[in-house]
Amino acid sequence: MTITKVTAKDLFRAAYENRYTWDKNFPGYSAEITYKYEDQSIKGIARINQDLKAEVLGIDDDHAQKAIHNQLWETSIHRVRRSFDDTHGANTFSYGDTDETGRVEILVGGKSAGDKYKLSNNEVCLVCRHINGVLVTINTFASYNTGEGYLSCRYDSVYHDPKTGEQRGDKSNFSDEYQKVGNYFILSRRIISTGIVGETLPQEFIFENIQLSGISV
Template structure:
């Protein structure tokens, strides 16, 4: 069993470093966007700069702009390449439970005590983190493979109050699609389903900034 050969820190670090990220030469990109809430759709243009700042043009509705900006920002944040020690150097790790399918739970002590993860096949398949005054739990059900690492394909997320455990908002189910542009993986579509309905973001004519 892999967990028996590696320490909890080594196992988690390997999966962490297997995530797909953009390198320091990432130039940013532009694309056309179509956002739909099931009843209406809006079309515009987006740009994510080399320093990963999104901007949206061609759409007047502030709430729609905010939604698109939020998704682009969330994607960009997950593409930032941060060293394991920079992110987790002050944490300690120990094994939790193991499942028959090879999933291994990693419990965190130290700076981020109370957080936990699950690792399977060198991928992080569960994230349970305290962040910005809430607890977010993300289960990953399938991934996209690339030579530079994996990206989440189908996953969900739910937020809870860290003190009471009360759920905050809907559980959301995500499905992401990526295409390769100039050697970089860029989001081409995201669908989000929840009790509130289904929304989708479609990105076309993606091209890197010069």
């Protein structure tokens, strides 16, 4: 009996297509946002439109405005549904090592040569990508199965110089919670701790009264 090994490309494709994304009918949404940082608690309105562009309303504080907008933007770009071939059609894939926990390394060649991923249980649990001259590494420690794909809910991110390997800035730890509104899972809470845990105050983003645009839920 001949056993055919799954190719690295097919294994990675399956994990890529298992991510939770919003479909083409996503209408956008708005929410009341509370941003907590240091001794401040700032409230306003957060909105992601149907075209996935983000808006922050009712907040004058520049730091808070930028912080909230950045998280809305980060959320929306990871919910965009693109086909595997559109995203990775110019790349090649090969197997790397399998670590002691069973996570399988996928090495990327072609257009994105030098990038790599790790897969576990049909999910991408490590991303290591070159973005705008920086090496970005994201390790995922916990995820949530929506029934329509998985969402990372506990992970960290760190930046390095791709040539020297020197770390740029502090590592950030993320903890996310999601709420199902209508047919869509929406971020309802995010806590970001940057630097040494316990020595720096976290940023907290709380999204309440989430309403899909043009739809009564």
